[in-house]
Amino acid sequence: MSALPALQALAARHRLRWWEALPWAAGVACFFLFPNYLAFGTQVLVTILFALSLDLVLGYAGIVTLGHAAFFGAGAYTVGMLAAHWGWTEPLSGLVAAALVAGVVGLLSGWVLLRTHGLTLLMLTLCTMALLEQAANMFSSWTGGFDGMPGLSYRPILGLFEFDVLYFRSQYLYALAVLLLCFAVVRTLAYSPFGRSLTGIRENVLRMHAVGAPVHARQVTAYAVSAALAGVAGAVFVQATGYVNLAVLGLERAAGVLIILILGGHGRLYGAFVGAVVYMVLEHTLSKAYPTAWQLGLGIGLMLVALYARNGLLGLGDALRRRWSAR
Amino acid sequence: MDLASILLGGLAAGMVLFICSVGLSVTMGLMGFVNLAHGGFAMLGGYVVVYAMRHWGLPFGAALALGFGAVALLAVALERALYARLYGAGELDQVLFTIGLVFVMIALVTLGVGPESQRVELPPWLDGQSDLGFLTYRTYSLALIAAGTLLMVALWLGFERTRIGAKIRAAVDNRRMAESVGVDVGRLFTLTFALGSGLAAVGGALGAEILGLDPQYPLRYLAYFLIVVAVGGLGKVTGVFFAALLIGVLDFVLKIHFPKGGTMFIYALTLVFLLARPQGIFGKRGA
Numbered sequence: 001m002s003a004l005p006a007l008q009a010l011a012a013r014h015r016l017r018w019w020e021a022l023p024w025a026a027g028v029a030c031f032f033l034f035p036n037y038l039a040f041g042t043q044v045l046v047t048i049l050f051a052l053s054l055d056l057v058l059g060y061a062g063i064v065t066l067g068h069a070a071f072f073g074a075g076a077y078t079v080g081m082l083a084a085h086w087g088w089t090e091p092l093s094g095l096v097a098a099a100l101v102a103g104v105v106g107l108l109s110g111w112v113l114l115r116t117h118g119l120t121l122l123m124l125t126l127c128t129m130a131l132l133e134q135a136a137n138m139f140s141s142w143t144g145g146f147d148g149m150p151g152l153s154y155r156p157i158l159g160l161f162e163f164d165v166l167y168f169r170s171q172y173l174y175a176l177a178v179l180l181l182c183f184a185v186v187r188t189l190a191y192s193p194f195g196r197s198l199t200g201i202r203e204n205v206l207r208m209h210a211v212g213a214p215v216h217a218r219q220v221t222a223y224a225v226s227a228a229l230a231g232v233a234g235a236v237f238v239q240a241t242g243y244v245n246l247a248v249l250g251l252e253r254a255a256g257v258l259i260i261l262i263l264g265g266h267g268r269l270y271g272a273f274v275g276a277v278v279y280m281v282l283e284h285t286l287s288k289a290y291p292t293a294w295q296l297g298l299g300i301g302l303m304l305v306a307l308y309a310r311n312g313l314l315g316l317g318d319a320l321r322r323r324w325s326a327r
Numbered sequence: 328m329d330l331a332s333i334l335l336g337g338l339a340a341g342m343v344l345f346i347c348s349v350g351l352s353v354t355m356g357l358m359g360f361v362n363l364a365h366g367g368f369a370m371l372g373g374y375v376v377v378y379a380m381r382h383w384g385l386p387f388g389a390a391l392a393l394g395f396g397a398v399a400l401l402a403v404a405l406e407r408a409l410y411a412r413l414y415g416a417g418e419l420d421q422v423l424f425t426i427g428l429v430f431v432m433i434a435l436v437t438l439g440v441g442p443e444s445q446r447v448e449l450p451p452w453l454d455g456q457s458d459l460g461f462l463t464y465r466t467y468s469l470a471l472i473a474a475g476t477l478l479m480v481a482l483w484l485g486f487e488r489t490r491i492g493a494k495i496r497a498a499v500d501n502r503r504m505a506e507s508v509g510v511d512v513g514r515l516f517t518l519t520f521a522l523g524s525g526l527a528a529v530g531g532a533l534g535a536e537i538l539g540l541d542p543q544y545p546l547r548y549l550a551y552f553l554i555v556v557a558v559g560g561l562g563k564v565t566g567v568f569f570a571a572l573l574i575g576v577l578d579f580v581l582k583i584h585f586p587k588g589g590t591m592f593i594y595a596l597t598l599v600f601l602l603a604r605p606q607g608i609f610g611k612r613g614a
Contacts (some may be wrong), residue, residue: 064419076446112602119361120605123557127594127601130550145587195574251546255426262423296434302427306420307412 001028014191023273027176031169038168039254044280045175046237051261051272052179052186053229059267060190061222062202063114066122066254067129068230070109073249074102074132075231080149080244081142089154095178095235100232103224105132110223114216126251133249150246152238163239171240178236182229187269189225198222199267259298262305265312274313331462333580339468341575342475343534346560347480348552350523351566356499357516358563360410361418363425365527366545366552367432371399372528373540374436377445394532395525402524406517429545437542444541447532467536476532478526482564495519499562507605551578554597560607569608 030041050072057063062068075098082088082097113124136143143149156162161170189195200208201215210216247253256279262273287294309316351365372394379390393440405428413421468474483554486492498505506512538548539566554575559567574593581589 047445054527056436058419064417114411116601116605118359118503119355119561120557120601122361122418123420123553124598124601126550126553127598129600131591131594134589134594138585138589138591140587251549259423262419292434292437295430299427299430299432301436302423302430303409304427306424306427307409308546310416310420 014187024176024180027179028249031172031176034170035167038172039257040280040284042168042171042175042240043237044276046233047239047257047260047280048272048276049175049179049182049236050230050233050257051267051276052069052183053226053233054228054261055266055269055272056186056198056229056259057190057223058261060195060200060202061219062140063219063223064122065125066251066258067125068125068226068257069249069251069254070125070129070132071102071106071227071230072234072253072257073136074105074130074227075099075234076238076244076248077136077234078102078142078231079154079235079238081154083152084144084149085142089152091157091174091239094154094239095232098231098235099228102234103228105231106222106227107224110220110227114219114223129249129254129269133246136249138247144245146246148247150243150245152242153243154239154242163277165242168240175236175240176221178232182232183226185225185267186229189222190269194218195220201227202267207300222225259302261312263301263312264315268314271312271314278313328463330511332464333583334576335464335468335472337576337579338572339376339471339575340534340579341572342471342539343530343537344551344555344575345475345568345571346478346530346533347527347548348530348555349478349524349564350519351552352556352567353495353499353519353558353562353564354516354523355556356560357495357502357512357519358414360414361421361425362410363549363553364428364432365524366548367429368398368402368524369381369527369531369534369542369548370540370542371401371432371531372525373447373531373544374440374445375411375528376532377447377535378440380448387448387453391532394528396527399521399525403517403521406520410446411519429549432545433542440542440544442542444539445535447535447540449536450589470479479568480563486564491515491518495562550594554593558597558600558607560609563607563609566608573588 019289027045031038034041050068053071054065054068057065057068078098078101079091079094082094086274088094088097109128113121113128118123137145138147154163157170157174161174164170197208197213197218200213201218205215234248237248259270260275262275263279264273283294286297305312311318340368347369348365351362354360354362354365375394375397376387376390379385379393385393399482409424415426433527453467453470455466456463457469459469486496494505494515497508498510498515502512504515531544538544551574553568555571557569558574577596578590581592585592
């Protein structure tokens with residue numbers, strides 16, 4: 001060992017570990033194991049991507065937002081309106097357009113909102129989302145209003161793979177590929193000096209000001225990148241399902257993704273995966289049969305997580321492992 | 328509709344908003360606790376009043392008093408048992424906890440009463456029209472305006488003229504300083520939390536006529552209560568009063584002129600307002 005083990009540990013943090021292949025192996029395995037559940041699987045993948053984008057602002061930069069669905073919705077409506085009004089149905093360029101639109105919305109709103117903090121910031125993120133939702137409701141000739149735009153169809157991916165309206169086979173693999181790409185972006189960012197400075201801002205903003213870090217610019221950049229990724233998630237959602245409505249912009253979606261991320265564990269990349277899978281499988285099996293009991297259980301679960309398990313399921317796993325190795 | 332009737336309708340809605348959210352403003356100002364479950368207390372109050380009137384035949388006023396008392400008691404129990412554990416925690420944990428609490432309240436009400444919306448039966452003396460000389464208007468709306476104004480005066484006197492009010496103001500301005508001169512902020516908080524939740528319960532019952540009453544109530548009006556508090560300022564009774572009236576009137580007017588998506592303007596105005604004055608209407612910069 002060299003003289004600076006701490007430095008080495010820091011430099012080695014970003015190296016890929018063997019278990020990081022597991023989620024992707026599981027993702028591919030599910031494609032073959034559950035051919036009848038790929039529509040649901042696609043939803044899970046989209047949700048993972050959405051939660052991952054939230055992790056960048058909430059987990060790494062420490063910005064508490066109640067309005068992240070604003071960007072999911074911006075991306076969703078971008079590809080929806082492009083297809084419905086201009087016949088732009090090429091999926092990959094649609095993703096780029098959605099990322100750009102959502103990213104610009106994130107950049108502008110973040111630039112303005114991130115001057116505030118605490119309750120005011122929480123309120124402003126909520127207001128931005130509600131503003132977009134009401135705008136989508138109001139300009140119904142463009143957005144379809146409350147009913148949204150059903151029956152959208154997109155051209156084959158890369159001109160080769162048709163969207164499969166019955167079994168969602170191509171949608172699933174498409175979502176998996178997009179998720180892998182976006183994950184690579186988030187992972188690189190999280191372990192970069194930029195990501196470290198975000199963590200610094202989260203932990204002690206005064207000290208980051210004192211060492212001369214451009215705090216506001218860093219936060220806005222993270223916010224915009226996260227918004228663009230959330231926009232991609234929304235776009236994949238619309239391309240896969242072929243419809244968009246006001247629910248993509250609602251408080252329920254914003255609160256849901258927050259819950260998913262916290263449940264899995266925030267600020268640790270894989271929390272989004274664990275949280276989305278656990279939450280959505282539970283929701284899928286319980287919420288249709290017992291909607292009220294599901295809500296009751298979810299509420300109690302949230303209160304317990306807030307009181308006792310602040311680092312989510314992965315944090316619980318860590319605590320158990322530590323206890324095990326301490327014996 | 329002429330201007331006066333629109334104004335009166337908006338004022339009545341604003342008074343409901345004021346009664347519902349004033350407690351939230353004070354408790355958030357005191358402890359900095361982000362309580363998203365406040366609307367849940369309003370909803371529970373509405374249900375208690377409906378139940379007491381329908382099944383026990385209590386008169387309207389007595390049912391309101393019961394709703395106030397029951398919800399205030401529940402609030403104290405919850406505050407001591409659960410909220411108190413999260414005072415030092417970050418706002419993220421507080422947000423999660425109170426969202427969870429809202430879900431539990433919604434689910435329990437749905438299980439116990441059912442998902443349909445409820446009606447508060449008004450006593451005959453509130454249920455007609457009143458002649459004001461220059462126009463006739465719904466007695467109930469006029470009564471709401473009167474009740475809200477009275478409450479405002481009472482709260483203002485309580486805040487400005489009593490010892491407890493002075494303690495609350497001191498603790499909102501600078502909690503550590505207040506504690507170091509011997510104010511027991513914890514007990515003060517329990518007291519205001521109970522009072523604020525009880526008021527919300529009364530607001531939920533009084534406002535059922537205007538805002539409706541069903542299990543989704545706390546989520547539907549969450550943004551409204553928060554906007555009123557944020558625009559009015561934390562721990563500022565007068566600020567919340569004017570913010571509630573402003574938003575009540577605006578909302579009323581916009582819903583008439585733009586039935587679809589009219590609330591967009593409220594969110595837009597709130598955004599602009601909070602960016603210009605993050606501390607609320609009467610807030611001091613950097614306070």
